[in-house]
Amino acid sequence: MKILIAVKQVAALDEDFEIRADGRDVEEEFLIRDLNEWDDYSLEEAVKIKEASNEPVEVVVMSVAPEEADEVLRKCLAKGADRAIRIWDEGMERSDPIAIARILAAAAKAEAPDMLFAGVQSSDQTFAATGIATAAFLGWPHAAVVSSLDYAPGAKSAVFRRELEGGLLQEVEIQCPAVLTIQLGINTPRYASLRSIKQAAAKPVELRTLADLKLSSGEVGESGSHSRIRRMYIPDKGQAQLIEGDAAAKARRLAEIIREFKGDAA
Amino acid sequence: MSRTDAVTRILFEAFPTAEVRLFYALGYAAIGIFCWGAYVQIRKYRRGAPLTLEGSLWSRASDMVGKVVSHRTVNRRDHAAGGAHRLIFYGFALLFLGTATITLQYDILEPLFGIRFWQGRFYLVFSLVLDLAGIALLGGLLYMMYRRGWMKLPKLDYARTDRALGDPDFLRPEYRREDWAFLWTLVIIGGTGFLLEAARLVWLHARPDVWDTRWWSPVGAAVAEALEALGLTAQGGGVLRVSLWWFHGLVALTFIALIPFTKVKHIFTSAASLMVRDPLAAQRLTRVPAAQEAPGVAKITDFTWKQLLNLDACTKCGRCHEACPAQAVGAPLSPRDVILSLREFANAALESASLPPAAELGVHGKSPGQVAMETLWSCRTCMACVEICPVAVEHVPIIVQMRRKLVEDGAMDPLLTKTLQTIHKTGNSFGESKRKRGSWAKGLPFKVKDARKEAVDVLWFVGDYASFDPRNQKVTQTFATLLHQAGVDFGILYDGESNAGNDVRRVGEEGLYEVLAESNIAALAGATFKSIVTTDPHSYNTILNEYPDFGAKFPIEHYTTLLKKLFAAGQLTVARPLSRRTTFHDPCHLGRFNKGYEAPRELLKLLGCELIDMKRCRDNSFCCGAGGGRIWIPDPVGSDKPAQNRMREAAAIPGLQVYVVSCPKDLTMFEDALKTTGNEGKFVVKELIELVREAVVAPETLAVPA
Numbered sequence: 001m002k003i004l005i006a007v008k009q010v011a012a013l014d015e016d017f018e019i020r021a022d023g024r025d026v027e028e029e030f031l032i033r034d035l036n037e038w039d040d041y042s043l044e045e046a047v048k049i050k051e052a053s054n055e056p057v058e059v060v061v062m063s064v065a066p067e068e069a070d071e072v073l074r075k076c077l078a079k080g081a082d083r084a085i086r087i088w089d090e091g092m093e094r095s096d097p098i099a100i101a102r103i104l105a106a107a108a109k110a111e112a113p114d115m116l117f118a119g120v121q122s123s124d125q126t127f128a129a130t131g132i133a134t135a136a137f138l139g140w141p142h143a144a145v146v147s148s149l150d151y152a153p154g155a156k157s158a159v160f161r162r163e164l165e166g167g168l169l170q171e172v173e174i175q176c177p178a179v180l181t182i183q184l185g186i187n188t189p190r191y192a193s194l195r196s197i198k199q200a201a202a203k204p205v206e207l208r209t210l211a212d213l214k215l216s217s218g219e220v221g222e223s224g225s226h227s228r229i230r231r232m233y234i235p236d237k238g239q240a241q242l243i244e245g246d247a248a249a250k251a252r253r254l255a256e257i258i259r260e261f262k263g264d265a266a
Numbered sequence: 267m268s269r270t271d272a273v274t275r276i277l278f279e280a281f282p283t284a285e286v287r288l289f290y291a292l293g294y295a296a297i298g299i300f301c302w303g304a305y306v307q308i309r310k311y312r313r314g315a316p317l318t319l320e321g322s323l324w325s326r327a328s329d330m331v332g333k334v335v336s337h338r339t340v341n342r343r344d345h346a347a348g349g350a351h352r353l354i355f356y357g358f359a360l361l362f363l364g365t366a367t368i369t370l371q372y373d374i375l376e377p378l379f380g381i382r383f384w385q386g387r388f389y390l391v392f393s394l395v396l397d398l399a400g401i402a403l404l405g406g407l408l409y410m411m412y413r414r415g416w417m418k419l420p421k422l423d424y425a426r427t428d429r430a431l432g433d434p435d436f437l438r439p440e441y442r443r444e445d446w447a448f449l450w451t452l453v454i455i456g457g458t459g460f461l462l463e464a465a466r467l468v469w470l471h472a473r474p475d476v477w478d479t480r481w482w483s484p485v486g487a488a489v490a491e492a493l494e495a496l497g498l499t500a501q502g503g504g505v506l507r508v509s510l511w512w513f514h515g516l517v518a519l520t521f522i523a524l525i526p527f528t529k530v531k532h533i534f535t536s537a538a539s540l541m542v543r544d545p546l547a548a549q550r551l552t553r554v555p556a557a558q559e560a561p562g563v564a565k566i567t568d569f570t571w572k573q574l575l576n577l578d579a580c581t582k583c584g585r586c587h588e589a590c591p592a593q594a595v596g597a598p599l600s601p602r603d604v605i606l607s608l609r610e611f612a613n614a615a616l617e618s619a620s621l622p623p624a625a626e627l628g629v630h631g632k633s634p635g636q637v638a639m640e641t642l643w644s645c646r647t648c649m650a651c652v653e654i655c656p657v658a659v660e661h662v663p664i665i666v667q668m669r670r671k672l673v674e675d676g677a678m679d680p681l682l683t684k685t686l687q688t689i690h691k692t693g694n695s696f697g698e699s700k701r702k703r704g705s706w707a708k709g710l711p712f713k714v715k716d717a718r719k720e721a722v723d724v725l726w727f728v729g730d731y732a733s734f735d736p737r738n739q740k741v742t743q744t745f746a747t748l749l750h751q752a753g754v755d756f757g758i759l760y761d762g763e764s765n766a767g768n769d770v771r772r773v774g775e776e777g778l779y780e781v782l783a784e785s786n787i788a789a790l791a792g793a794t795f796k797s798i799v800t801t802d803p804h805s806y807n808t809i810l811n812e813y814p815d816f817g818a819k820f821p822i823e824h825y826t827t828l829l830k831k832l833f834a835a836g837q838l839t840v841a842r843p844l845s846r847r848t849t850f851h852d853p854c855h856l857g858r859f860n861k862g863y864e865a866p867r868e869l870l871k872l873l874g875c876e877l878i879d880m881k882r883c884r885d886n887s888f889c890c891g892a893g894g895g896r897i898w899i900p901d902p903v904g905s906d907k908p909a910q911n912r913m914r915e916a917a918a919i920p921g922l923q924v925y926v927v928s929c930p931k932d933l934t935m936f937e938d939a940l941k942t943t944g945n946e947g948k949f950v951v952k953e954l955i956e957l958v959r960e961a962v963v964a965p966e967t968l969a970v971p972a
Contacts, residue, residue, distance in 0.1 A: 015699035034691065191676035191683045194690065194777025195554070195561055 001057045001153035003046040004113035006104050006131065007039040007076060009069040010124040023231045035072040038119025040079075042182035044189040046117055047080035049151060057153045058082045060111060064092060064103050070205050078192040078200035085111075087208040091217040096225035097125075101133030103220055106213035108138060114153060116179045120145050128181075135179035142179040143172060147186055151176075273475045274385035275466075277372055280504075289515060296519035303526025307535075307578070310616040314571035319542055330541040339540075339656040343585060343886065350409040354452075357403030361459075364396045390482040397463075397485045404456045411449050421584025428598040428641045435610070435634040441582065444529055451521055458514040464489035465510055468503030532581045536657035539579030542572050543658035548649040549859045550811040551666055554776050561776055562670025565627035566611050573664055574616070577609035579657045586651035586661060591889040591908040592644040599644035601651035601661040604637055608664070611635030630671065639677050642668050646908070647772040647894030648854040653885055662772075666894075669774030678773075678899075685898040686775050693764035693785070695898065696734040703728075704760035706739040712750050715757030717793040722757035724749070724828070725795035727786075727809065729802030730765045731930035737937065738930040741953040745801055745825060748959055752837035756799075762789040766805035768855070771812065773895035780816075783808070787818040798822040801955065803855035803862075803929045804893075810860065824856055826865035826928055829958060833872055840961045843874030846923045848957075849916055850877060851936070852887035853929035866928050866954055873961040875926075878919050888912050890935040897931055909939035922949045926957065 010033070017030035043061060050057040061076040062085040063069050073084035087107055095103070108116055116138075118131030128144075135142030143160060151158035155176060162170045163183070174180075210217060218224060243250050278286045319326070333339050337355065341348030368384060375381040384392070414422060429436040463486030470476040471494075480487040498506070525531055554561040563569055569577075586601035587593055593600045611629055615622055632638050642665055651661040672678055673686075688697040707714035717725045726749070732742045749756050767782035786809075790798070798820050800806050806824050813820065832838045848870055856862040863884045870877050882888045891901070891908030901907050913936065916925050925940070927933050936951045 015702055032691065188680070191673070191678070191686065193561075193674050193676075193775060194781055195674065196777075198777060 001053070001055050002111065002113040002115075003049065003057060003059050003153070004108055004111050004116045005039065005042050005046055005059065005061045005076075005081070006116070006118040006134065007043065007061050007063050007072065008036045008119070008122050008130075009033050009063065009065055009072040010036040010122050012124070019232060019234075023233065024229050025232055033068065033071065035075055036119050036122045036124075038121060038123070038182060038184060039076075040189040041184055041186050042117035042119055042180075043076055043079055043081060044187045045149060045182055046115075047190075048187060049153060050080070053153050055153055060085065060113070062087060062104065062107055062111075064088065064095070064100050073205050074200040074203065075192055075197060077203050078196040079190055084203070084205045085208055086205050087213065089210040089217075089220070091210060091221045094222045094225070094228070095220050096227045097127045097129035098133050098226050099220050099224040101130050102137055102224060103213065103215065104130070104134045105137030106215055107208055108134065110208075110213065114177050115151065115158070116140070116177065118179065118181050120181045120183050131179055131181035138179065140177055140179050141174050142181075143174055144181045145183045146180045147183045149180070149182075149186065271386045273479055274389045277368070292516070292519055296523040299523035300525055303523075303531075304534075306617050307526050307531065310612060311571040311574045311578075313567055313616045313621060314569050314574040315567065317570035317572050319572075326541045326543075329543075330537055333540050334537055339658075342656065343588075343654060344583075346409070347413065347583070350406040350413070353402040353406030354410070355406075357399040357401070357406060357456075358452075360399035361396060361403065364392065364399070367392070390479055393483045397460075397483045400456050400459055401485060404453065407449055407453050407456070411446075411453075414445060414449070419584070421588040422582075424582070426603050427593060427596065427600055428603055428638060433634075435607070438606075441606075445582075448529055451517065455514065455518050455521060458510055458517070460485050460489055462507060462510040462514050464493055465498075465503050465507035468493055468498050469500055469507050471500050471503070529581070532579065532657070535575060535578040536581060539576055540658045542575065544660060544663075546811055547660035548647065548652045548662040549807055550815065551663060551771055553780075553815060554670070560671070561674055562672075562774060563629065563664075563667040564671045565624060566608070566615055566629050567621070567627055569608075569664070569667070573660070573667075574612055576659045576664070577605055577612055580605045580609065580659050581657060582606065583656060585654045585656065586659070589650035589654050589886065591646055591648055591650065591891060591911070594888070594911055595891075595906040595908050597644035597905070598638070599641045601645075601665075604641065604661060604665065605659055607635055607637055630668065637668060639672055642672060643678065643899060645669075645894050646854075646889045646891055646896050648889035649858050650854075650886070650889065653858050666772055666774055670776055671774075673774040681900060682773065682895060682898050685895075686770070686773070686778060689765055689770060690778055690781070693782070694730045694734060695765060696730065698734050700761040702761075703733050703763060704758055706733065706742050707746065707758065710743060710746055710750075714746055715755075716760055717757035717795060718759055718762050718789070720757065721794035723755040723796050724757075725790070725793055725798045726756050726758050727766065727790075727798050727800040727802075727805050727822070728758055728763060729800060729805040729930065731934065732801050733763075735930065735934060738933055741930070741933065741955050742801065744953075744959045745955045748829070748832075748838065748955065748962070751962070752832045754832070754837070757793075757795075759789050759793065762792075764789075766802070766808050768804040768808035768812075769893070769895045769897070771808065772893065773898075783813060783816050787813060787816055790820060791818065796821070799825055799828045801825045801928075801930065801953075803853040803859070804931070807855040807859050824860075824862055824865070824928075826856070826862065826869060826954065829955075830865050830868055830872075833869075838958070838962050840873060841963060842961055844957060844961050846875050846957075847919075847921050848875045848877055848924040848926050849880055849919055849922055850883070850926045850928075850954075851880075851890070851912070851916075851932060852884055853927070853932055854887065854889050854893055856928060857887050858885055866926070869954060869958065870926065873957055875924070875957065878922070880915050880919070882912075882915065888915070890929075890932050890939075892931040892935050897935070907939065907942075909935040910943050912936070913939040913943040913945055917943070917945050917948065924957065925949055925951045926954050927951060928954045 011031035012034060013026065014030045014032055018027045020027050046059045050059050059081045060083045061073060061081045063073060064087045066088050069086060073086055077084055085107065087103055092103065116134065118134065121128035132142055132144055143162065145162050146160045147163050148161040149158065157173050157175050158178065159171060159173050160180065162172065164170050210220065222228060243253050337348060337352045340351050371382060371384045413419065424438045424441050426436055463483055467476065467480050467486055467490035480490065525533065580602065582602065584602055590599065590601050608629060614635060615627055629636055630639065645665045647662050647666065649662055676683065685695050689695050692698060693700055694703065715722050728742060732738050764782050764785050766786060767779040770782060771779035798809065800822065803824060806822060809820060809822050829838065850866055850870060852863060867877060888911065889908055890912065916922060925936060927936060933951065933953055940946055940951050
């Protein structure tokens, strides 16, 4: 039995930051990297299923990312994943969520899991597309925003619940293998002690390239993408002004401003 | 030759040989049972993890003998109990030595070499000394009975705060029964000893060497006179003597046989515990050995033999129970009960011939003998228990070892989990950007040197709270101003500094502590300085006592001693004495941990302040509740907090103006507690640094730069 989990190393902004020279992202040095919060929950869900199962279950995490993502993959190993796969090739740079999903789907085919989890979204880009697009490439049943799950590894179907508007809960049965995107709060992710993280540092991260997945360079990166980021910027802030003085002065100034806005300043 | 030269007591006088042989047989049996029991106990300790002690055995032994003989540790904070125990101890020891002396002559020297010395004047003085010893023993025992029976001391109440009524180990009446059985047994042995002495005198009234020297045994003689007055004849005395002799002898032999199986064993275990004491038990926690598979303690056999011995050394005196701040506010922790629980567990699991399977040795949980995680997380690692324990039980390392296992399992408050992750990510507990660590220095009218880039005399290790907490940042700026004003060449590490790790280590996250310590050591090693100063007692403790285990020994002092020196050297002078009524709160990590009691008090005196110490001060200072990572764990809603308890104590000082602290966490905790206890407006909480600043500068220049 195998559960595959797509994870991502996300970037969080440091206190002050600057936009990169090409205007399409934040300057690298102002980013703090960590495991995507949603992925922490989907990994925990898989590890919990593994721990509750009498059958042997393999929990495998995978990520499409350059070498620096090994850190979060090792964190996943520390938290109970059995194997970690990192998929990368120079040409994968600037892939949009659809291209990433194509890569993940190819890797998933090779791994042939009984279930695939992804986070609902990533905290840095927030496309909320990768998981579902992966299901589309695989042609598997899928569901988004799963908030509770009953699944026995190897079972033909799983039952999960989703939270809808107005406090409604929807219970769904789904055929396996399936792709589920996992919502925050589905469980309480465990603490990975520094000791377990250090021990995981010795474990291997398996590398897969385009050739391994039998993908062409045209299917990934910018050429394999349907969208591209044009620019990233901070919009001009609205302006506020503190009016000072006594009540009469404040009222006078306020009246002036109103007149200015009405256009009859003169 | 005078008449008294030959006086002695003939052993087994008028006993048939068979009875003497019977007595010897019983004696050997008692010793045999004692030895078996001792073996079982030692086997129990040996089932613990190995540990090699530092220091010479000789200095350890002499240190132990000094403490036992002087009773210094038993006497602390309870002179009445200490005095009574002294009487029992000296009485018992002398009576034991007396018996040993008789054995020496009767069973060894006389049969082998024909040497006799237990006679004449020596015998008479011996009799007198042993009578006095008997009185001391009985007096001490009677006081202890009064104490247990009538004084109703909370520390002698065995009801537990970490268990509920109805739990099998909530009240533990067996402890009470054992206490009384112990006292009564000794009283009976002592009492029958005197009666026996008197019966013999009456029996031998006709023999002048016995009767005429009777007042050398004053108690025996007085009782003999009384018995005779009541009509006891010499013949009656003889009969009484034989029956008492056997009764006294059998009770005494039973007592000896039972020593290893009852609380009486504290005679040995407490002494041994004192001998293996670690003077830095709480200040310098131990590293997790590289070869150890899982950190911390999961099973009873994961404790070291020394810790298992510690468990048996406990005499239930309750001093830790009384000193514990968690216990004082009703948290489910009593250091005494942690020890007693584990002891019950060890006795049940490790005294049998074969070791039970590992699955039955887990010490975490809520069953009898186990310790609940709520209990372990209630600890502030303030060291009040370790410091006051008369027999060197080291509770804090035991608790932290158990927490290490909890951390590994993630069994902790979610907020604590978050904080640890934050510290790992950012190097500080505030989740602030590393870059902002030195931001407080920006607002100063002078530049604070970057010690990573230029050499400084004094490297200031600022610490998390002093760097990031807005209220403490003001104090930090004030201290920088004082150093600047005194012309001290100082600098800080800016974002090269991380949380020192003291509290992370006490939480039990040893892996994270290693990361922090190694990172700070690398930063410190890269800087050029003569000494380190810090305003944070927590950082002070770990850099002073724990970084050396990571190969880094730096000279470091708390700011109070540095300021004292600056005043002494005339670099700072008091321009405006402050005639305020103050009290000083000894921070755990400065006071109890590192004995820094004097410098802050001398500074207050120097500033012209009147100092009125609270009852709980110096070594008995009461923790603010923030230690051991508790500052990152919310107290249960509606519960009393140690800081509030402390504020009420301070508020009882008439006319108190300033509650002086010298630790960033104290400032946070007590300013909060001042408000929540409704004492705001009555007195203020201030850092000693703020008072120093007020006193050394003219009032118009007082404003702290923003």
